[in-house]
Amino acid sequence: MRRVAILAFPGAQLLDVVGPTDVFAEANRQAKELHYRIEVVSSGTGPLQGSSGLRILPDRSIHDPVLPVDTLLIAGDPTIHKRPVEEEVQAWVKATAALSRRFGSVCSGAFVLAEAGLLKGRSATTHWSQAGTFARRYPDVLLDANRIFTADGPVWTSAGVTAGIDLALALVEEDLGREVAMAVARELVVFLKRPGGQAQFSAHLAAQEASRTPVQAAQAYILDNLAADLSVPTLAKRVGMSERHFARVFRQDAGVTPAEFVETARLDAARRLVEDPSMPLQRIATRTGFGDMVTMRRAFMRQLHVSPLAYRNSFAGTGAHAMESTHAKL
Structure with missing residues (x-):
């Protein structure tokens, strides 16, 4: 069983969180076996309120002991690029990434990975509207702002919001094969399982x-x-x-x-x-x-x-x- 941890912040775009979780959950159903255990980790305590005002109850927070995970994903939010990434968040991300098989981000979650120094010299992408800010702030990252998602070794990053579903489908395909990934896409009524190189436009x-x-x-x-x-x-x-x-x-x-x-x-x-x-x-x-x-x-x-x-x-x-x-x- 693979533990998938998704780190989310107050004000997170909840589709960045629930899009990938539904893909992994559906992969379990399609494969008829519990391949993924999904958990949401919060940067704070208590219920997590997203950018839409809806609340979810995280499974744990960064204040709990660091646990090894198979896959770590950082969810974005519309204002994440306008505030500094707290030192304790960076420390938790670095420690958890070191204990994971692969790690990455959805949408503007790439800012957190870059701030923690985990994207240096790596290919990455992010939401098109924040790509200019990202490129200026992190010139040591090989940003390709025209991709749906990128994979560079153990590092996976996606473009904005719904692209997190494409990223999760690609991860499922890597783990369980194309047949399962396509079955998940059909069940979720995804119009087209998009390749990473497809343009955001x-x-x-x-x-x-x-x-x-x-x-x-x-x-x-x-x-x-x-x-x-x-x-x-x-x-x-x-x-x-x-x-x-x-x-x-x-x-x-x-x-x-x-x-x-x-x-x-x-x-x-x-x-x-x-x-x-x-x-x-x-x-x-x-x-x-x-x-x-x-x-x-x-x-x-x-x-x-x-x-x-x-x-x-x-x-x-x-x-x-x-x-x-x-x-x-x-």
Whole structure:
């Protein structure tokens, strides 16, 4: 049995806590065996009130004796980067991490690990909105703010909030295999078990966020016509704007250039199709507007850091090592 300890602070984002705990609990049910014992550890005493106002009752606090754990995760909260990490918290985290097989963080919990010196020279990620502050404060950490989660040896870190579920699924897969992890994802009705390299940015979410009607119209057209000509001149003409003005307004409203949005939209569609082993990759490249395998592969490598074939193999259950060897060949 593996003991999983999740450290949470007053004001914690409770989804950072309960998201991973539900994944581990469901893994026990799917495997029909008690593989994980989950406990919540508080930095204080008594009930723990989260950022939403809801309260949970922790199993123990950092003031109790340090116990060895298999997996230690630090939950984040919306204001964790605005206050110093107390010395006793750092001491507890260092001592517990030293007694664990692996440790990591969900969302802004990475600030605690970094403050304790446990991320020095390591790859890590955190919530996109706090990435700038994190990078300036901890220049010795190899921050990749565009990933859903990262794994660097025994250190695992995730992006914001719901990405903690993706991180926990990856941990379950490492422990119990892909079949159990996928069964957990299906039971929790997770839309897609996302790989760590997937970008935090979503084309569909950005389209919903756009506030200007011309930009919304352009984004809707892009999402519905991925194989069409989606150049700036074509899109600008469709919404009745000059090319220069359209490009400026699009970036201002969506936070990315039209070309970046188009590539991400095409990649979102392509990676879903790539998961189907019966569909030829060239057909996917054509259907999603990349046109050829070379262009699609470059987009996969740029945003997901794996080739389309390696990505497909990972969903076929060949495992991380097979994916890496396939990647090396392509």
